[in-house]
Amino acid sequence: MRGDCIVFGGGMTGIVAAFLLAQEGRKVTVVEPRGGLGGVNTGRVWEGFCLDFGCHLFGNESDVSTSVLLDLMDGEVVPVDVVFASILGGKRTEGFELPALDSLGEEVSARILKEVIAAASSAAGPPPKNLKELLIDRYGPTAASILDSCLQKVFPVPASELAPEAIHATTFRRIKIVSNEMADLLKQLTALDERIARGSSDDPMRFYRNQVRLYPHRSFYPKSRGMLGFAERATRKLEALGVHIVTGSEPTGLGLGHEHVTLELGAEKLTAEELIWTAGLGRLEPLFGGTSGIIHASQSVPMVLYYFDIDKRQETGTSYVNSFDREDLVFRASVPGLYGPETCPPERSYVCCEVPTSLDSDVWNDPSRFTPRIWDEVLRFGVATGEPGRTFIQKAKTSYKAPRADFGERSAWLSHRLSREPRVWAPPEWAFSTTRTILELIPRIRGERAA
Numbered sequence: 424m425r426g427d428c429i430v431f432g433g434g435m436t437g438i439v440a441a442f443l444l445a446q447e448g449r450k451v452t453v454v455e456p457r458g459g460l461g462g463v464n465t466g467r468v469w470e471g472f473c474l475d476f477g478c479h480l481f482g483n484e485s486d487v488s489t490s491v492l493l494d495l496m497d498g499e500v501v502p503v504d505v506v507f508a509s510i511l512g513g514k515r516t517e518g519f520e521l522p523a524l525d526s527l528g529e530e531v532s533a534r535i536l537k538e539v540i541a542a543a544s545s546a547a548g549p550p551p552k553n554l555k556e557l558l559i560d561r562y563g564p565t566a567a568s569i570l571d572s573c574l575q576k577v578f579p580v581p582a583s584e585l586a587p588e589a590i591h592a593t594t595f596r597r598i599k600i601v602s603n604e605m606a607d608l609l610k611q612l613t614a615l616d617e618r619i620a621r622g623s624s625d626d627p628m629r630f631y632r633n634q635v636r637l638y639p640h641r642s643f644y645p646k647s648r649g650m651l652g653f654a655e656r657a658t659r660k661l662e663a664l665g666v667h668i669v670t671g672s673e674p675t676g677l678g679l680g681h682e683h684v685t686l687e688l689g690a691e692k693l694t695a696e697e698l699i700w701t702a703g704l705g706r707l708e709p710l711f712g713g714t715s716g717i718i719h720a721s722q723s724v725p726m727v728l729y730y731f732d733i734d735k736r737q738e739t740g741t742s743y744v745n746s747f748d749r750e751d752l753v754f755r756a757s758v759p760g761l762y763g764p765e766t767c768p769p770e771r772s773y774v775c776c777e778v779p780t781s782l783d784s785d786v787w788n789d790p791s792r793f794t795p796r797i798w799d800e801v802l803r804f805g806v807a808t809g810e811p812g813r814t815f816i817q818k819a820k821t822s823y824k825a826p827r828a829d830f831g832e833r834s835a836w837l838s839h840r841l842s843r844e845p846r847v848w849a850p851p852e853w854a855f856s857t858t859r860t861i862l863e864l865i866p867r868i869r870g871e872r873a874a
């Protein structure tokens with residue numbers, strides 16, 4: 424298909440889809456229900472700071488995705504060498520963003536290691552029906568139940584209620600149970616290499632050197648104005664390529680013809696040869712007249728974000744720390760002020776604390792009451808020192824999201840319907856990272872040229 428295209432949803436997926444299509448010479452309209460592009464990858468201005476919505480970095484994991492992002496940002500990025508740690512059982516482990524299970528004591532880690540080896544050497548059984556089953560199959564019961572508890576720090580449901588694909592929304596694709604030296608030995612066996620984590624803070628490109636050649640750093644970040652700057656630059660870039668951007672419009676109807684698709688936005692109608700839907704199957708289903716309630720099969724997490732204005736001298740050099748202890752309200756405390764220039768006033772920096780919660784919690788309903796406790800956690804995590812300056816609090820009804828265990832069942836009807844509808848394409852919505860998002864889009868958009 425080579426004609427006009429409507430892209431619904433102006434988050435990262437919509438931005439990249441529109442960019443790739445426009446580069447192919449297609450006439451593109453992006454429709455974004457909110458006031459501007461960016462989706463989760465954006466931020467806001469406060470007292471001279473460009474505050475990011477949570478901790479966002481672009482990972483350099485593939486030359487293909489990195490080259491798209493560098494093009495999109497005209498190369499205006501800065502390299503970021505992150506210094507990070509995780510907390511479990513009150514202990515901080517440097518160089519890991521996943522829970523260090525060996526910090527729970529020798530007896531626990533010995534048991535987990537035994538179970539991991541048993542899991543790695545047993546024959547594959549039936550595919551797991553939910554995330555808990557996947558964790559047990561992969562790591563054995565002890566690690567699975569600890570990881571389940573860690574996960575509930577972010578997603579307020581047991582792993583048995585999430586789909587196996589939710590693993591990609593976590594840092595649990597491998598687990599840390601032994602020292603780096605021991606991990607190097609064990610990882611010589613492929614089945615253990617796939618399960619056991621080894622830190623890479625001593626050499627950030629350790630696992631990527633053979634697959635990326637274009638850009639020499641592990642992560643990068645917009646040169647100007649943080650993630651808000653990314654959204655602003657992407658908007659200008661798309662406009663310069665002739666992309667028409669419509670914001671603040673909700674879809675009210677969908678018309679499917681043999682040659683065209685029509686998206687109704689109230690009184691306005693947009694017609695094109697193809698619609699790329701990047702806002703999730705849950706929001707597309709009603710337009711197809713479906714009633715499976717896919718929207719209820721997406722577990723999204725409300726989040727309270729605390730931003731602390733600090734003096735540059737209060738930075739400790741740690742970029743971010745993830746706490747998997749449920750007694751801590753903060754899941755991740757980061758210092759985006761460390762990443763890029765032009766995000767803070769001179770000599771200032773800021774700390775961002777992500778507090779995943781629920782809509783009926785005290786922290787959601789009265790967040791400022793918790794500010795002193797949040798700052799205590801910042802000090803304990805070691806991302807800043809001293810006293811906090813001014814504080815800004817933002818509440819987001821949706822942040823992290825993952826498929827619930829019934830996602831496949833609930834979305835089966837619409838997926839089947841879409842498989843017979845060549846004019847509407849919904850890219851996989853559980854890509855979970857910018858790199859994966861881009862790698863999912865490219866074959867469909869650029870591949871057609873080769874076909």
Ligand SMILES: Cc1cc2nc3c(=O)[nH]c(=O)nc-3n(C[C@H](O)[C@H](O)[C@H](O)COP(=O)(O)OP(=O)(O)OC[C@H]3O[C@@H](n4cnc5c(N)ncnc54)[C@H](O)[C@@H]3O)c2cc1C
Nearest residue numbers: 432434435436462463477478479480702822823855856857
């Ligand atoms: C706090 C946080 C930190 C992250 N950090 C990183 C990171 O460091 N590196 C990385 O690669 N990835 C990171 N991610 C993941 C990354 O942000 C996402 O993979 C990516 O932004 C998803 O883009 P998207 O366009 O698919 O979705 P979205 O950004 O959600 O955009 C989808 C669009 O669909 C529409 N939409 C969807 N739901 C609704 C709704 N309920 N109401 C109205 N409109 C809606 C909106 O128009 C929205 O703009 C992070 C995610 C979060 C939440």
